[in-house]
Structures are given as structure tokens and as C-alpha cells.
Amino acid sequence: MAEPAPRHLAEILAVCAQVLGRHTAAEENFFEIGGDSMTAIDLFLRLEARLGVDLDVTVFFEARDFRELAARLAASGTGHPVDPPASGTPG
Numbered sequence: 001m002a003e004p005a006p007r008h009l010a011e012i013l014a015v016c017a018q019v020l021g022r023h024t025a026a027e028e029n030f031f032e033i034g035g036d037s038m039t040a041i042d043l044f045l046r047l048e049a050r051l052g053v054d055l056d057v058t059v060f061f062e063a064r065d066f067r068e069l070a071a072r073l074a075a076s077g078t079g080h081p082v083d084p085p086a087s088g089t090p091g
Contacts, residue, residue, distance in 0.1 A: 009070035011050055016066065019043045026067040 009026055016024045019042050020034055030040065040060070048055050055073070063069035 008051075008073050009067060012047065012066050012070050012073075015046045015050055016043055019046065024066065026070075027065050029065050 013024050013026065016030065016035075019039050022033075024033065030043065035043070044055065044057060044060055051073075059072045060069060063072055
């Protein structure tokens with residue numbers, strides 16, 4: 001598999017550290033380091049907001065580790081862009 005875009009990997013690791021409250025490494029698997037379905041949803045939604053895209057949730061659950069997740073996101077074009085919320089609109 002191709003090397004992930006550094007931006008994707010850095011963003012994923014930063015958001016995961018926020019969600020889990022601990023440093024994460026590229027070769028770690030989200031579920032093996034304490035993530036569960038609720039924190040996975042939190043991570044997924046935060047990544048969508050941070051990257052400004054609509055991600056395919058299956059890519060998230062199929063990736064063995066964060067490096068593979070970043071590579072898959074980069075290869076897929078990071079999903080489909082989403083429109084930012086209108087100002088004054090909660091989002």
C-alpha cells in the first residue's frame with residue numbers, strides 16, 4: 001500500500017489523541033488501544049469536521065492501523081467535500 005500523505009496521518013493521530021486522551025502511534029490499531037464503538041464515532045465525526053470531508057465509514061473500520069487508514073483516505077481522495085455550515089448555524 002502507498003505511503004500515507006503526512007497530513008492525513010498527522011490529522012488522524014492528533015484527533016485520536018484528543019478522543020482517547022493519550023498519544024497514539026501510526027502502527028497502533030484504534031480498537032486495540034482502548035477505542036470502542038462510541039469513541040470510534042466521536043473520532044470519525046471529528047475527522048470529518050477537521051478534514052472538511054464526508055468520509056466512508058467502512059474505510060475507518062477496515063484499516064489495520066492509523067497508517068493504513070491515512071493511506072486509504074489519501075488514495076480515496078479523502079471522501080467527498082462537504083459544505084461548511086452557514087454562519088450562525090450550529091454544526
